[in-house]
Amino acid sequence: MGDLPPSEKPAPGPLRIAILGGGIVGLTLALALAQQQQQQLSDPPAPGSNTPVPPPFTFTLYESAAHFSEIGAGIMIGWNALKVLRALGVGEEYEALARGCWLEGGGQAVGRDGEGLFFQFRFGDGRRGGEPFFTMRTPGGQMNTHRAELLELLLAHVPASCVKFQKQLIRYSQQPGGSITVAFRDGTQEECDVLLGADGIKSTVRKLMYEARGDLALQEPRWSGSYAYRALVPTEKVLAAVGRTITSTPMMWLAPSQHAVHYPVAGGKYINVVAFKSDYTKGRCPTWETQDWVEHDVDEKELMKDYEGCASQVKAILELVKRPSRWAMFDVPDLPYFVQGDVALLGDAAHAMTPHQGNGASQGIEDAHLLAHLLAHPKVTPDNVSAALKAYELVRKDRVQRIKELSYETGRLWELVSPAGDNVTEFARVAEDRMDWIWSVDISKQLQTAVAWFEMSLA
Ligand SMILES: Cc1cc2nc3c(=O)[nH]c(=O)nc-3n(C[C@H](O)[C@H](O)[C@H](O)COP(=O)(O)OP(=O)(O)OC[C@H]3O[C@@H](n4cnc5c(N)ncnc54)[C@H](O)[C@@H]3O)c2cc1C
Known part of the structure; x- marks a missing residue:
């Protein structure tokens, strides 16, 4: 049977998004999608139409553990990621938490220079x-908190109905042009149109993606x-x-x-x-x-x-x-791709890095913000979502891989074995230049560039 003419094709249903992994990055993505969904649902119907706006997309977060948890340790959110948290409407809450950790005489208070x-x-x-x-x-x-506090903050903004626990992904498959079937260790399966792997440094999504192309060795941490x-x-x-x-x-x-x-x-x-x-x-x-x-x-x-x-x-x-x-x-070494078709990697799954710039989770937060924005684009459908994922990869991959490599170099700087050695003037210059570049990202420009790529790919 030939294809139906466009006028007779059924309108595609809402895009079904599956997020794998409920760490800081998966939860930030869920929060950002929930926020986009709210915004779109509150948009007034088109003039002259009484029909309520249909949900643009649905999303479900699958977490292998029985509940969300973080390790008992601190985390620092870089200025780059704080800008994202502010854009997501949770910046003030986070800043209040972080300021609550400051002790008298610590010097963290923001001065007139901001x-x-x-x-x-x-x-x-x-x-x-x-x-x-x-x-x-x-x-x-300085924006540090206990990890559990950050997780709790994110969680408070993610609808509980969008989360499924004890769902450990073991496999996924996709028929050409069809939806993705995700299989879990408990024997159940789910269907989705786009699969986002936020499942950490030992990511199963990454392994399966690379295995399918015979590239398994390229992704070994x-x-x-x-x-x-x-x-x-x-x-x-x-x-x-x-x-x-x-x-x-x-x-x-x-x-x-x-x-x-x-x-x-x-x-x-x-x-x-x-x-x-x-x-x-x-x-x-x-x-x-x-x-x-x-x-x-x-x-x-x-x-x-x-x-x-x-x-x-x-x-x-x-x-x-x-x-x-x-x-x-x-x-994780520099991956040649973060995206294959309708499947994408983000956070540590895509670019786990050494922690010497305190920016691994912060980079995942940048990923999540950008992806949510692209997936909520009014022109995204199950048929073209791969172009939106490609736009994400085009904008994020070079920046985050550069930061990952710099993080390794920064470890050497902190341990006095970089070319700066213990020359304090050179040490300070390198440290400031590096961190300024990471922090000074223009997150609106990142979004605009990605959206422009996506729209161009539809033209
Ligand atoms: C010592 C140290 C200090 C650090 N300090 C900082 C810092 O100060 N600032 C900063 O920005 N970053 C820091 N980082 C980096 C930061 O911890 C990570 O980048 C961040 O936690 C990664 O989050 P994630 O959500 O991508 O992955 P994870 O936190 O690993 O979450 C992955 C989630 O996926 C789930 N999962 C795994 N496999 C499956 C599966 N098959 N199916 C379903 N679910 C699955 C897991 O249960 C988990 O909940 C530090 C790292 C280290 C090691």
Whole structure:
């Protein structure tokens, strides 16, 4: 049977969007889509028409776990992502949470120039008596919270009816020109028109996408040569050990091949401590020796052994850490594509990076904002949604992969093994140039460029 003439074709139903994964990025996408949906449904009907506007799209978020959860640690939202949260209408809420973590004397408050403290840098091996050698500022002030607080905030804006738990994707398939069938470990299946993989660094969507094209080896995450001990320490203990200035101030202690970071979180009740250790002698992608990337309940003596010889203030803080977790720092190599047909990757699934610029989740938040905007475009249909996904890839891939590579370089900068070494003037110049470029993104321009690409592809 031939194709029906366009006038006799049934109007396509609403676009059915499936989001895989309910971490920070999947939830931001769900929030952004819910917001777009609300906006479109509240649009008045066309003049002369009484028909209510049909829902432009529907979406469901599938999460493999039984409930949403985040690890017990802090997270920093960069100025670039704060602009997105503001555009999504949750910026003020987030800023209130972050400001609630600031402690007296911490210096994060935003000054007349619109900037507040980002981090204070000191040598962690006691050089210069452990006194600050550089203070870096950020637009909007330092925006850290406990991860669970951020997750809760996002969740409050996502309709519960759009979320399904205990849905672990194991497979998807698509007939040419047809819808996508998504299969879950519990034996159930769902149909959708577009599948968005926000399922983290070990993404199943990414593996299936690359496997289908014989490209599996191109997407294997790689160890960066670094690992980090993570813990939350009660603030009063840190205050008693090192005094108010060091406790309150977001701080980085730098030494060759290691650096320790700390800042207050959870309404200032805890100090989030992350102590990195690296081995740069084996090159960029050495092999990580153990099966697990994350070990829990690690003997704190191992941390103290790794930090032997550190400055007395760092030692005093690390001695308060009990049974930390230890994380191997992996990233995803530069993927040749984020999109195949009606399937796209975002967040860590597309570009997991080392955490040295505090911008991995922030980049995923940029992805989510852009994707939601494109998918809500009034001209998107199940037949052309792949063009909208392509526009997302065209705008996001180069920027985020550049940031990912810079993040690795920034780890070397913080650990005094970059070309800047311990030259404080050069160190400060490189750090400021890099972070300014990341933070100064024009998120409206990103959207406009992507929409223009999509509209051009329809012409
Ligand atoms: C030490 C450290 C510090 C960091 N600090 C910062 C920081 O300060 N600022 C910042 O911006 N970033 C930071 N990051 C990076 C940030 O943590 C990540 O980029 C971010 O959490 C990724 O979010 P995501 O939603 O993409 O993935 P994830 O958080 O990994 O979420 C993926 C979700 O998908 C679900 N899932 C997985 N597989 C399936 C499946 N098959 N089916 C269904 N669901 C599935 C999982 O259960 C999970 O809920 C840091 C990272 C590390 C390691």
